[in-house]
Amino acid sequence: KAGVTQTPRYLIKTRGQQVTLSCSPISGHRSVSWYQQTPGQGLQFLFEYFSETQRNKGNFPGRFSGRQFSNSRSEMNVSTLELGDSALYLCASSPRTVGGYTFGSGTRLTVV
Amino acid sequence: GDSVTQMEGPVTLSEEAFLTINCTYTATGYPSLFWYVQYPGEGLQLLLKATKADDKGSNKGFEATYRKETTSFHLEKGSVQVSDSAVYFCALSDPQAGTALIFGKGTTLSVSS
Numbered sequence: 001k002a003g004v005t006q007t008p009r010y011l012i013k014t015r016g017q018q019v020t021l022s023c024s025p026i027s028g029h030r031s032v033s034w035y036q037q038t039p040g041q042g043l044q045f046l047f048e049y050f051s052e053t054q055r056n057k058g059n060f061p062g063r064f065s066g067r068q069f070s071n072s073r074s075e076m077n078v079s080t081l082e083l084g085d086s087a088l089y090l091c092a093s094s095p096r097t098v099g100g101y102t103f104g105s106g107t108r109l110t111v112v
Numbered sequence: 113g114d115s116v117t118q119m120e121g122p123v124t125l126s127e128e129a130f131l132t133i134n135c136t137y138t139a140t141g142y143p144s145l146f147w148y149v150q151y152p153g154e155g156l157q158l159l160l161k162a163t164k165a166d167d168k169g170s171n172k173g174f175e176a177t178y179r180k181e182t183t184s185f186h187l188e189k190g191s192v193q194v195s196d197s198a199v200y201f202c203a204l205s206d207p208q209a210g211t212a213l214i215f216g217k218g219t220t221l222s223v224s225s
Binding site: 004006033035042043044045048056090092100101102103104105106 | 154157
């Protein structure tokens with residue numbers, strides 16, 4: 001059974017650019033959530049999608065957005081990148097609306 | 113709002129020592145509780161979970177008991193190995209609050225032989 005796949009694994013972008021990260025959940029999982037991990041702030045919740053609807057959103061500026069497709073794959077987009085957006089972005093999928101989260105290996109974003 | 117507090121690290125132990133990592137939580141509803149582990153350069157792996165009060169989660173020699181009266185979910189292992197060196201995260205998900213996972217800050221465990 002394939003796990004949660006995040007692409008790309010590593011990304012280097014310049015300040016002001018935008019970036020799109022992709023997450024393919026485990027087959028059959030309809031819930032996808034995104035998290036930002038930094039040394040200073042730890043793991044912070046970005047947003048969660050279930051059946052193409054955003055169920056919840058963390059405390060991040062509007063530059064951070066996401067969506068989920070009918071096949072449950074999800075993307076997150078960050079516009080007008082700032083140096084502070086450098087982080088490991090983790091995606092997790094779940095077969096239910098709550099609990100049982102399986103994480104991908106993450107996308108390491110570096111903003112220069 | 114909901115929150116998780118876990119003991120600050122790093123925790124440094126010798127092989128075969130006893131491990132405890134403390135975790136307490138605040139939640140409005142009846143959360144599920146989790147311990148995740150992160151090895152260097154990797155994502156998070158679920159170590160164990162408990163979904164209701166007095167449940168005990170266990171895996172790979174690690175265990176934690178959901179204590180509603182003390183709002184705690186402490187992680188324990190009787191005999192640690194070098195391969196247990198990693199960062200451990202306590203987390204909750206609370207359906208009443210409509211949240212996904214809320215994490216503690218993480219505790220770094222270093223085990224030496």
